[in-house]
Amino acid sequence: MRFRAKTSMVPPGEGGLLSTPPSRSVRSKSWYSKRILLVAVVLFVFWFFKPTGPSIQWSASSHQYPAAHPQGAHEIIKTSLRFIYPAIEDVPALQGLGIYTLFSRVGADLVSLNHFDEKDPVEQKTKEETQNAALPDNKIKNDFKNRRKYVYDSTSSSNSPRVVIVSAINYEKYKLQSLVNLIQNRVDYAIKYDYGVYVRWTQEFVAEMNDYEFYTDQEKSKWARLFCLRAAMFAFPHAEWFWFLDEDSLIMNRDVDIAEYLLNPASLDGAMMRSHPLIPPTGIIKSYESTKAEDVELVLTQSRQKIETGSFVLKNTLIAKGILDTWLDKLFLQYNNFPFGPDSAITHILQWHPYFLSKLALVPARMISSLHNPLVPEEERETDPISYFSGDLVAQWIECNSPDSCESILANYVSLLQEP
């Protein structure tokens, strides 16, 4: 409007177009196009940000979510040692203290003493140092509660062990020297192949089980295996496989590398028992015929009657964690009709859930869990699918029912190992 007004203000007597100075007409033309441009830009901005549409949300963008933390603790302690195992020399002191002083009850739940940690890790450290200096028992307690914070310091699979051997050991079941032998056995094997070791005391899982006495019950104590394995998966985030090996077992043949022998897809493909009943010998649900070795997340073995979890292997993937988390669910843990604890639970899960079953490989028991059986004659070496014979990778005595008998079987195998 202003532009028009300006042109009309030019008096007609001054000679129309020719006499108007050229600079002036150029200026008003550019002025006009500038206006159009301005309107276009405004329209574009309007269209681009759509003020009539949903309001733009920038608020959540900078939000930081908390980092993953172990169960029963909020801090982690990084270690560069691939062998994470508890201080065996503390066992007499731990037994002296008793299990009731190592945990606390908050409401209905048993909690680790980490529950009372200071928020600030530095403050907590000074607090623990003062406590430890005051009383030697405090040091034992603090070390015990801090075990769950240890995490192997790795940034990728290149600086992480490929396989981690996981064990949960009940320190009241074996004598001090036997505990040393059990852990040493796993460490020796791991050293040879650059593997990792993750050992925890069964007693440490009192909080997870919410039961001070759970480890005195043979079937209930088996659940500690799964909690221990879950903790190991957190402690070695870049490992490829986790091999859970029960306390009542020794690795007898150090020349066999489990990765080459069982876990490489080619080996696993040959070892898998396909179309094999989950509950031997006549179970209706069978392992799949067509499972590919690359897809396997869980490797299990069977005794003559059922699936066993004394020695099994789990891959380190989100799916494997999902399988383990499902298996660990409280509704399975507290279910009354599972006579064999986690063994029954995984059998149930595999029978009802086809996707879980498609991730399973059943392998012959003697590959990773040969059972102790002194009565079987040497002639049956080729035909017996379960019992231990010299040369097998692992010897297990999961059926032993008194500390003394377990101790003597262990001593027997340790002496076999020490023979030249």
Add this chain to the structure above:
Amino acid sequence: MASGGFMLQHSDTEKDVEAVELAFDSKNRGSNSNKWKKPWNVSSFTQLAAPVFNAVNSYQKFIVVVCVIIFISFFTSAPVVPHWFLPKDPKVVIILAANEGGGVFKWKGPQEWSVERSSIANKRDYAKRHGYGLTIKDMTLKKRYSHEWRESWEKVDILKQAMRQYPNSEWFWWLDLHTYIMEPQRSLESQFLNNLDNATFRSLEEFNPLAIPEDIAYVDYSKPINLVITQDCGGFNLGSFLIRKSDWTDLLLDAWWDPVMYEQMHMEWEHKEQDALETLYSRQPWIRDGVSFLPLRDINAFPPGACSDNADDQRYFYQEGDFVINMAGCEYGRDCWAEMEHYKAISKRLTNWWRFM
């Protein structure tokens, strides 16, 4: 539109057939009138065609093979053969659950037909506009679910079925029948799908109506988001949610219903699969690794009738400009048809020409 047994769709196709016939008639009439205006030049046609016929005669086998390959590439998805013209799977597929709880026990009245028709047309238009897939699934009561008391878990089977139907699609958006897309001009990508990490909340600290423990061990929030859900006043709401095709999803869909869990919890799981998911979420870290929350009003706004105990809480209820409305629970003592018509009218009023820019 795969599932049969829909009177509605039947009537639609009838209309289509009529329309096609009409079109055919008019074409014929048109060609009749032009019949003698442009006659074929017969001699030049034979001259041109002769070498072609000769070539066909001398390379019969070769031409048969070429034709077969072309046929396969046009009309099938067989491997090895290139498929230039086969439509690609859409990135997002909308799954619309119809006939929920229906079947022989419940017959539909005219208002229910009307609600269903409006809801389907709404999603069909939306899917067409943004190039999404749409699959309508029949949720009538079936005996194979009732003998295991898992009617609600039929959802899981339908999700699996849809994922098989669209093997290359990434996201599947579940919508109950009583939902209405109020702002059809907005795509899911521009809403949140291209910016999931910032547009959604991975943890419960923002909004936690059930007081589920906010923090459990081992949860890694850096993992990809596979399930996008909303929460209403009563906890998780699965009337409108998105799930991504992945291994995680396969495992969840398999783990969701378990007889041992159900046996112990069926008295408490009033909302069946929703409560089961809450239970799994509350204690299994791998579930939290894949789940993310949107504010209810982003894809699942409620009318005043739902969540009526929290009537003054702005987070639940539809306000003009919200994307989707879910008339949740309208079949229990409210008038679904009236609500549907009400929101349809609002949507129509809001969809003015300047909003298409």
